[in-house]
Amino acid sequence: MLVSESTPDGFSFMTGSSLLGQLSSMRKLHELTIIAPFVLPLPRSKDNIRTIKKILRIDKKGIVDGVVYYRPWFFGFPLILGRLNDFIKVLAIFVCIKVNKIKFDIIHAHYAHPPGFVAVLLGKIVKKPVIITCRGSDIHEYTEKNYPDKLRRSRVLYSIKNAVYLICVSNFLKRKVISLGIDDAKVTVIPNGVKSRMFYPIDSSVARKQINLPIDKKLLVNVALLTPIKGTKYLIDAFAELTKRRNDVLLLIIGDGPLRAELENQVLALNLDGHVRFLGFIPNEELVFWFNAADLFVLPSLGEGFGIVLIEAMSCGIPIVASNVGGIPEIINEDNLGVLTTPGDIKGLSSCILQALNKTWDRNRLIERSKYYSWDNVARLTSDIYERI
Template structure:
């Protein structure tokens, strides 16, 4: 079958870590040999590449067309309009995508189905495109698109419209399905398919060598994710005050970098915090393997891939008890869930982990339960069923 993957969450040459979880799922799907895919991943239009414009200039450096891991990807530009952009964005995305999709069809990729990721604005735009091209649409809900955005009246209405128009809905955890049921959507069209982990890429390595190369001493926590408020890096930094023998590595970039450094300096723990900036996805395994624990203090997560990646490297995790995370961390071999999402909750969880630190081989074995095979087979079943019965 031929599919068109549509999403703004997809890596590109200028943003290699952006939406890598969508690319990973698609790579394993196409590796089955049963699916051919093209990707349309729009990016915001910006007029200049000059570095003075920061992340906006990065958009201008994204190539119009590229091939990643054998999968062609197009990046048409769409216009972001200040203030009214949130409401207009699905329509602007669809308008930008139509000419590119028409070009792809002329090249011979007459796709059978649109595979969309993130419900708003991407999924709504995909539903519009499905109407325009008369193709079935499957939308994957991934986190804040369902846990946060339906709080806004207009966005909630558009999400519900897209969900009712979709031939199928995938959620990356059961908790997101339950939230969609709360929106009075038909549960028979919602299929939870959790993300997997690349067990060949993320695997145990020479831990002592990695620690020596990275200059690690003592018990070391690793926090991976964008430097934005809801990821909770500030809570981990605050927790260090009560853990004088613990050090912290933070991998990621984002607008909160300066404020996080200021916080660490103000609390007197800056000498025990190392900011790593962006780490290429494939290189994270060295940091996972060298750390004593991954800590994820997010206020919301659909299905946090970093948790499984760390476990696959043999490193247990400490995580906030939110959304799909309890479905990921469901055994002492995996790690510890915080009893409360604050600095004291992190301190207590670190103490609990250190008191009963799991065998690293057992942590790896736990992660091996989450290969991509189950997810790929679930997608193939769903897509085949939809294409066999094109009308709902």
């Protein structure tokens, strides 16, 4: 049984979750059930009431690609009482299991918190082993001693110490987990995967025509949440430096987040409004055109547990410029795949982008390397862990 924030029809209660891509591969090896509990806001305002009505119209049970999923819901507590919501999620899942007579042998949660914490508590109640996949910020951000949410930090630590096994998506995260006092014997590395039928090479001119992009420009593409850790402000500053040396470049920023307005103002202040476009959220099924239209994919993160978007870009044959941080150098581990730069180094990032634009890349090598990260391979490695428990 998988405890998640997302369901296989693509509905997510946090951000879009790439982990669901493995389900079609996993179901060939095991019977799967997903339970994704979610919290309804209390009906204290018109906006909350509209949100409640919208969520209640969503199916609470379904089958996608042969995988059954459930979405038990409950009214959550606001503000400081919201700390109780994790425990109510446990109750919601427990009731869902009993009412629907769900049978399972293992609980597998993706992310140490909230799903991992909820899964560990549930596992103690139903006496089933719990595996947690640590995917990024849940480890490299939430476990830092200076992380402001001390309760979340304590729940992450509780989760990883009480799970019977941990899967990390990169060696960087594994080292971090072990540094927190976890026995090396109960931690393994299994990378994220990519849907090859969703991300594949297309002729650049065809892709650009499909999404109305100019043929005569060098296109840089960035796909990320617009949050501080993604380093987008450094990319914009580096791009401003780049335009002093080339006037044929266009930066496309795909994604949304709390920093969007601030970043848009930064672009205006640098007089880059004709050279930088904010495209907001773009569905996965359309991203293939944007990747293939690009000359470079740029990821200037200050921290990154893995970086699945790098594999998506490589699957399309697009070279990378990215920060030498976290799990990124495990992916960009040879000069034929991309160029790494120091995180937060504006001039260094600009120089690396210029270097990459002037280089001739072997697109076939990028595509070949991306094949290691297939969901079939991820499913096989994960199944091996299940069999050991």
